[in-house]
Amino acid sequence: MQPRGYIKVLSLALLLAIIPAIGTTAKADTTSSATAEKTGLYSTGARFGTSFRGEDTDQADFFVARKLPWARNLSSGWNLGAAVELDLSILQHDDEEVVAGSVSTDLILSSPGHRFFLLTGVGAGVLEDEILGDINFGGPVFFLFHAGxxxxxxxxxxxGYRYSHMSNGGIYSRNPSLNLNMVELRFTF
Structure with a gap:
């Protein structure tokens, strides 16, 4: 598959994942409050970003997330919860593309009414190829940190907005890092 073909296939897969989510949410909004509380367990979406330290690297993420059963309502009305997220990413640099997959766990702090949220998380992943243009990631395994x-x-x-940091944590002889500013569109159902 040509490099641009990955983007077309992943965009179609994301669209197919979103359509059932929109229908499920519309039905949940018209039912009882007990049913409405069960929505919001899953989310899917896409994020796009670019590096900000001169690496001239872009990244597109397609993700699926699920809330974990742990949550705590704080006395201020805010809610602290957790989620696990699976990402399929396409990194682009100098007209070359590499596909990566990762899993992360997130802590999510939501405002009363869940209108605004802050999140942070850590995870690990694997690159399809450790060399992207003139960037040598040192090996296929990487670790990530994000906040947004x-x-x-x-x-x-x-x-949403997300700052994302990716590096191999020094497990290989080379340890370049990739830092990205990313914009996110998320569908929750």
């Missing part, structure tokens, strides 16, 4: 914020625009759609 989001705003829920509708009950099922949110817009």
């Amino acid at each position: 914020a989001g705003l829920r625009l509708t009950p099922w759609l949110s817009l």
